[in-house]
Amino acid sequence: VTPDAFIELILNFGTPYRLHAEGAPDMPRAILVGLQKKPLLFFCEGTVKLVATRFFAWGALPFLANQAHGFDNLPATLGREWDDLATRAESALGADDYDAAVSIVEDHLIGKLLAATVDLKQIRAAAQMLHLKKGQFRLAELAEHCNVSGRQLQRQFQDVVGVSPKALARAIRFEEIRKRLMFDPDQSLTDLAHEFGYTDQAHFIRDFKELADRTPGEFAREMRAIQDIFRDHNNVVFLQVPAAGRR
Template identity: 35%
Template sequence: MNYQTFQPQLDLAPLIKCYWIMESPKDENPQQQTIVPDGCMEMIFHYGDLYRQYLENGENVVQPRSCVFGQLTQPLKIEPTGVTGIFSVRFHYDGFLPFATIPIKEMDNKAISLEKIFGTDGTELERNVLQAKTTEEKIAAVELFLLNRLNMETIDKIVQSTVDTILTANGQMPINELSKRININRRQLERKFSMTIGLSPKQLSKTIRLQSILKLLLNKEFTSLTTLAYDADYYDQAHFIKDFKEFTGLTPKEFYGESLKMSSLFYRTE
């Protein structure tokens, strides 16, 4: 499997975390892969075969050729249908807002086609990216499109400052203390987060906290699961296991024993 990341130009760096590509041949025995929430929205282009997405009700759908995936609030189960060729734009936590044409919150857990979000401009962007012969050409097409649509007025400095505080605290700061630190009413803060990120401050804090644990698990940088829980400032093991299972669909022990190919790629290269 070929997985690579690329950095955006400076004008887009505050909004885009990275670009990435993933390529792999067809697997004769394809298996479901679990993608866990990371707080980042993605603009995805399938230049290979499409992926199947499994829904909560047991049904499945084939993802669009190009789409923006909203915030995940639960594990996402996907499966390749053939040869994998994916080019993706990974936005920072509030990075997609300056380009959004529909409410961010309405995009949670959904893969929404570029045509639905941007109309004929989205269809043209899909065509330009899929016809590009190199990753650099794909990046150039996306950056031209995004820079032409960039609306800096939508960037919320309060949300950015709060996200920085959450990151510094590794997601371990209580929300009441967070709102006091930022000097804003908790309900106002929650409304701002819902509009700009699609998650509440509590959800984002939990995501950041558990992401740090996942990286330690996948890189085998821990002595025991109990130590992991206490290092992440969980009150007890039961609370840790409950949050972890809600986040990944598995207990920490089950997760550690799973073959999480795509997750391993993402976490070990960041």
């Protein structure tokens, strides 16, 4: 699981899976994957059946209170309420009816939202601007856009998102660069670095490697090899740009 700018609620109805580390326990049925600073590698034996909800970074708080822990790089367990939700949703999967399972999860989330009293107006405006600018925005400009001080914006981000505006901007910028290389691995890395505001190639490579465990060049070669495999076998590969819900 590569870092991106979203928070994901994941319910597993199939074979348990675990982090790929010696002695790691099985993951609970319901987990929250917050904003990451390193890739996560999971391992399982058997079929995993998942229903997941993807939130914008500012959108999880009304549903999950303070359980979106930010950059701790470990999935968070959510407790009995969410494990019970997984049990209810699993009943719909007897006939592989994923739509029914999704409806059960949606109904639960809507109920949580209606009971929430969190004002997300300023955080939403700031995060949406970061997405629009692909992570390239100075804190002072962002605070001015939201009509708050830089210190207030920092505090609100920590309270709602769990990370600083700079950390979210970095995740957004990385995700945009990764998507560009997925679809066009032959483009100039120097041009890409300049386009996304890096003043030197070393900084660009260091940032990307920290979040992807590989350099931009290595990632581009992997994407090129994958495209060659599908091209040689006359198959069609669909690379989907992830979308988040409106929250």
